[in-house]
Amino acid sequence: MICGFADRQGVPGEIGSLLLGVNEDGQLRYAGSVGTGWDSKTAAAIRARLAKLTTDAAPFPPASMGGSRWGPARTGAPRWVKPCLVAEVEFAEWTPSNQVRQASFKALRSETPASEVHKEAVRVEAGATLAALKITHPERVIDPTTGITKLDLVRYYESVADWMLPHLAVRPVALLRAPDGIGGEAFFQKHAETTKLPGWTEHPASLWPGHGRLLTVDSADALIGAAQLNVVEFHTWNSTTVDLTHPDRIIFDLDPGEGVSWQHVQEAALLVQTLLGELGLAAWLKTSGGKGLHVVVPVAPEFDYDVVKAFSRAAVQHLAKTLPQRFVAKSGPSNRKGKVFVDYLRNGIAQTTAAAFSARARPGMGVSMPVAWDQLPQLKSAYQWTVRNAREYLSFRTNDPWCDFWSTTQSLRGPMEHLS
DNA sequence: GCCGCAA
DNA sequence: TTGCGGCAACGCTCC
DNA sequence: GGAGCG
Numbered sequence: 001m002i003c004g005f006a007d008r009q010g011v012p013g014e015i016g017s018l019l020l021g022v023n024e025d026g027q028l029r030y031a032g033s034v035g036t037g038w039d040s041k042t043a044a045a046i047r048a049r050l051a052k053l054t055t056d057a058a059p060f061p062p063a064s065m066g067g068s069r070w071g072p073a074r075t076g077a078p079r080w081v082k083p084c085l086v087a088e089v090e091f092a093e094w095t096p097s098n099q100v101r102q103a104s105f106k107a108l109r110s111e112t113p114a115s116e117v118h119k120e121a122v123r124v125e126a127g128a129t130l131a132a133l134k135i136t137h138p139e140r141v142i143d144p145t146t147g148i149t150k151l152d153l154v155r156y157y158e159s160v161a162d163w164m165l166p167h168l169a170v171r172p173v174a175l176l177r178a179p180d181g182i183g184g185e186a187f188f189q190k191h192a193e194t195t196k197l198p199g200w201t202e203h204p205a206s207l208w209p210g211h212g213r214l215l216t217v218d219s220a221d222a223l224i225g226a227a228q229l230n231v232v233e234f235h236t237w238n239s240t241t242v243d244l245t246h247p248d249r250i251i252f253d254l255d256p257g258e259g260v261s262w263q264h265v266q267e268a269a270l271l272v273q274t275l276l277g278e279l280g281l282a283a284w285l286k287t288s289g290g291k292g293l294h295v296v297v298p299v300a301p302e303f304d305y306d307v308v309k310a311f312s313r314a315a316v317q318h319l320a321k322t323l324p325q326r327f328v329a330k331s332g333p334s335n336r337k338g339k340v341f342v343d344y345l346r347n348g349i350a351q352t353t354a355a356a357f358s359a360r361a362r363p364g365m366g367v368s369m370p371v372a373w374d375q376l377p378q379l380k381s382a383y384q385w386t387v388r389n390a391r392e393y394l395s396f397r398t399n400d401p402w403c404d405f406w407s408t409t410q411s412l413r414g415p416m417e418h419l420s
Numbered sequence: 421g422c423c424g425c426a427a
Numbered sequence: 428t429t430g431c432g433g434c435a436a437c438g439c440t441c442c
Numbered sequence: 443g444g445a446g447c448g
Contacts, residue, residue: 136421174435179421188435194423195434212435229421255448331448332440343448345438352435 001028002085003059004078005050014043015050018087019078020100021059030065032099034089037106046108053081088392109392133198133224142181142232145363148387153359154227156367156387161220163394164357166406169218170240172203174352175226176233178361186232186361190215198225208244211350216241232361235352238308239301246301247308251353252283252316253343254292257328257336266376268326268340269293273373275319279415284405285373286356287382289366292340294353298408305349311412312344314419356402359387369393372401 001021008016017035021028038046058080086109091100138151157164178186189195191212192202199222203214217223217234226234238247252272256265269285272295276283283297299308313329319342320329328339346353354360359367366383367390385393 177421177434187433190435193434195421196423253448330440331438333447334441341448345448348437350436351438 001059001083002050002081002087003028003030003083004080005047006033006078007047008043011040013047014040015047018046018105020087020089020103021083028059028083029098030060032091032095032101032103034087034091034100034103034105037090037104049085049108050079050081053084055080055082059083133221133228135228140181142178142230143363143365144181144183146365146386146388148365150227150230152387153232153365154224156359156391157223157227158220159391160357160367160394161223164234164355165218165220165223167356168223168234168236169216170242171216171236171238171355172208172214172241172244172352173217173237173355174235175215175217175231176235176361177230178232179230182232182361182363182365188235189231195229198222198228200225203241207241214241214244232359232365234355234358236355237350237352238347239305243301245304245349247303247305247347248299248301250297250299250308250312251346252295252297252312253288253346253353254295255341255343256292257333257339257341259338260340262379262381264326265292265340265382266379268342269295269376271319271323271326272342275315276415279315279418281410281415282404282408284370284402285376286368286370286402287366287379287384288354289358289360289368289383289385290354290362292382294368296405298405298410300409300411303412305347307416308412309344309347311416311419312347316342316344318419357390370400370402370405375401 002018003021004019006016008014015038017033019033020031022031088106088109089100090104090106092102095101135151135154138149140150141147142150142153172190174188174190176186176188178184192200192215193212199219201216201218203216205213207214217226238249238251239245240248254265254268254272273283276297281297283295286294286296288294316329320327326339328336328341331341331343331345345351354368356368356370359365364383365387367385367387369385369390371379
């Protein structure tokens with residue numbers, strides 16, 4: 001939060017430094033200041049914007065601003081502003097007194113509600129280790145509707161690598177590559193026969209006899225290397241390479257037919273969760289980045305694909321039977337008008353679904369974002385988060401809504417009896 | 421984007 | 428040397 | 443049986 005500013009010495013009308021605050025236990029706390037990162041024009045523009053927000057009341061006790069040898073006392077008296085503007089500030093680390101060190105201003109962030117600005121969890125920047133990877137044509141526009149470039153996509157995957165890799169690393173993948181950008185011709189790749197792939201793991205043919213050698217993307221290097229090869233979407237199996245034939249999750253892909261309102265999709269997701277809850281299964285929610293939502297159920301890997309798929313089909317058929325005005329279980333486009341098709345076919349062997357944090361190769365480049373169930377009513381669309389705005393959202397997010405997903409092991413035994 | 425193959 | 432095609436795969440639905 | 447689809 002921008003809580004105040006000092007004028008640039010000798011240059012009236014320009015910002016010299018910004019005084020920053022973060023939310024902590026429901027109130028603002030001083031977080032240091034930033035005095036570089038802008039040019040004269042920007043400094044003047046920010047100064048003009050802040051002038052309208054000045055106030056006499058300090059947002060936190062000036063005494064709490066001790067701590068720093070290089071505090072604002074050096075740069076003249078601070079002018080307080082109402083804390084309603086958010087700045088994105090890059091910095092090396094938090095000092096022992098919880099202030100930013102080597103801060104540099106990046107941009108104003110008007111979209112972030114003030115209440116959501118917290119101290120960002122400390123995460124090591126992956127950037128340094130990745131610098132070795134050469135990105136060709138970084139400025140090439142891959143999505144003409146937004147101007148998103150190849151470098152934007154690379155940077156997106158770089159920034160979500162820590163979040164994404166747990167979803168990706170242990171599962172065979174299908175990669176959707178789009179060398180000619182969104183709207184151009186794209187193709188799937190699941191084997192590495194010819195192309196030598198940067199850091200990807202190629203599993204022995206014995207893992208899945210009679211088929212091509214399976215591939216996993218299990219490091220940040222592999223992730224970025226994939227982006228260099230114009231991989232836009234990462235799709236994963238429902239089982240891991242540890243136990244390929246026994247799925248450890250079920251996915252219900254909620255796919256709205258023509259003419260279905262977003263509210264209808266939200267309600268459908270809630271109904272799916274309710275049914276699963278009645279069967280004794282906890283489920284997690286993510287946006288698909290495209291049109292619909294994904295409901296993901298972790299299960300113990302104790303049954304093979306045929307059993308798990310039959311269960312998911314039964315669950316969807318139950319929904320379609322009891323709520324025929326909302327749901328269809330058939331995949332054809334004809335009977336889907338005005339209804340939500342819950343795609344259970346993703347639960348067969350070798351079937352894949354766009355992974356959490358995968359971007360989508362469609363205009364706008366939405367991403368699949370894990371969310372909490374209590375966020376569902378506030379969701380604006382399945383592509384609310386994109387390659388462009390996901391990083392900011394994640395940096396201000398204070399806890400992982402899928403935290404318990406990883407430790408949940410639930411058997412299908414009871415739910416299967418319950419349903420039949 | 422890149423490789424292998426044919427022209 | 429240049430050009431060009433491949434780069435997944437399955438079940439389901441409808442015709 | 444085959445095209446189309448996700």
